[in-house]
Amino acid sequence: MDYRLEQDLLGDKNIEVSSYSGINTARALENFDLGGKTVNLHLIKEIALIKKAAAMTNKKLKFLQEDKADAIIKASEEVIDGKFDNEFKVSAFQGGAGTSTNMNVNEVIANRAIELLGGAKGEYDLVHPLNHVNMSQSTNDVYPSALRIAAIRLIRKLSTSLSSLQEALQIKENDFADIIKLGRTQLMDALPMTAGQGFGAYAKAIERDRWRIYKVEERLRQINLGGTAIGTGLNATNRYVFMMTDIIQDLTGLGIARSDYPMDITQNCDIFVETSGLLKSCSVNLLKISNDLRLLNSGPRGGFGEIILPKMQAGSTIMPGKVNPVIPEMVAQVSLRVISNDTAITMASSMGQLELNAFVPLIAECLLESLELLDRSVVLFKEKCIDDLLMDKDRCLENLENSLVSATALVPYIGYDKASLVSKKALSSGKTIREILLEEQILPIETIDKILSPNELIRTHISGK
Incomplete structure (x- = not known):
C-alpha cells in the first residue's frame, strides 16, 4: 500500500495515497475509535455548503485566487452531492467541539480541489485545508x-x-x-x-x-x-x-x-x-x-x-x-x-x-x-x-352495553347517592342499569329511554332534556 507523509504540530504521519482525508482525520480516527456511529451526513453536507459559500465570498473579495476558489467550490458541491460519503468516518462522539469534523471536511475538499487543479493529494501548497478551505472561518x-x-x-x-x-x-x-x-x-x-x-x-x-x-x-x-x-x-x-x-x-x-x-x-x-x-x-x-x-x-x-x-x-x-x-x-x-x-x-x-x-x-x-x-x-x-x-x-357496542356508565346520566334526575345505589345493584346482580330502573320503577320508561339513548350521552347537555 502506498503512503504520503503529512505533518502537523504533533509530528509526521503516513496517510494512504488514495485517501482524501489527511492527518487531522487520521488522528481523530485513532483517538475516537469507538466504532458504530459516525458523524451525521446531514451535518457534513451543511458544513460543505458553508465551505462553498466561504470560497465564493473570498473569491469575490479577492482574498482567494480564482482557480483555487473554483476548485474548492466544485469539490464542496461533490461532497454535498454525496460523492465522498465514505470519507467521513470520524465518530459522532468526539472531543474538540467538532474540530475533527470540520477538519475532516476541510481535508476532503482540499484534496479533491488539488486533484481538480491537476495535483496529487497532499500537495497542500496548491490548496491548503486551513489556509484556503477554512479561510475566514473557525470550527466554532x-x-x-x-x-x-x-x-x-x-x-x-x-x-x-x-x-x-x-x-x-x-x-x-x-x-x-x-x-x-x-x-x-x-x-x-x-x-x-x-x-x-x-x-x-x-x-x-x-x-x-x-x-x-x-x-x-x-x-x-x-x-x-x-x-x-x-x-x-x-x-x-x-x-x-x-x-x-x-x-x-x-x-x-x-x-x-x-x-x-x-x-x-x-x-x-x-x-x-x-x-x-x-x-x-x-x-x-x-x-x-x-x-x-x-x-x-x-x-x-x-x-x-x-x-x-x-x-x-x-x-x-x-x-x-x-x-x-x-x-x-x-x-x-x-x-x-x-x-x-x-x-x-x-x-x-x-x-x-x-x-x-x-x-x-x-x-x-x-x-x-x-x-x-x-x-x-x-x-x-x-x-x-x-x-x-x-x-x-x-365490540364497541357490546363493551358499552355491559358497562355501568349510563348511571352518570341519572344524577340530575335521582341524585348521586341513588344513582350510585342503582349502579351497585346492577353490578352485583349482573343486570343492566335499565333493568334495575324498570324493576324498581324509579323513573317512567319514556324518561329512561330518553336518558339512556347513546346519542344523548355523548353531547354537552343534560341527557334526556
Missing part, C-alpha cells in the same frame, strides 16, 4: 451554523410529515363519527363517546406539535458565521460577514440571518434544548397515541378488541396465529429514544464553559437523530397503521 462558527441549517431542513420535513399524520387522524375522526364506544378514565369505565371523538383528540395533539416544531425554525435561523473562534470576528472582515450571509441565504433558500451578537451563538446552546424539548413533547403525544392503539387493539378475544390494526407480520415463533401491534411498538420505541436524547442534549448544553461548548458534537448527534427518527416513524405510523385501521363497531 462553522459547526453551530451548519447544525442550525441541518436542523431547519429536517424540521421542515418533520412538520410536513406531522401535517399528513394530523390529516389522517382527522379522516378517522370523520369516518368513526357514528360509532358509539365506551370512554375510560384510569382504565376504568367512564362515559360513552364516539370513536371519532377519540381520533379528533389525537389530531389536536399532533396539530399542536406540528405548529410548535414549525415555529421553532425562527430561532434557529440566526448564525454566527464570521464570528470565528469566540464570536469577536478575528481574521474575518465585515464585508465577508455580510456577503457570506447573503450567499448562504441564496444557496439554502432559507431565511438565514446574521446574528447581531455572534458570541451568544458561539457559546450558548439553549436553542437546541428548546428544539429538542419540542421534539420530546411530540414524542410524548406519539407515545400516548401508540399505547392507546395497542390497548384498544388488545385481544383479539381476551382484550378490548375495539380497534383493528392492520396486520403487518406474524407475531410469534411459537404461538400460531398471533399478530402483534408492531408499528405502534416501533413508534413507542422511537419516542422513548427521542426523550432520552433530550436528556443528553439538556445535559450537554448545560456543560458549556465560558466562550464555547465543547459538547456540541453530542448535541448535534442527538438532535439530528431525533429529527430523522421522528420524521420516518411518523410517516410509517400514518402509512402502515392509521390509514388502514378499523373499528369493531359490534
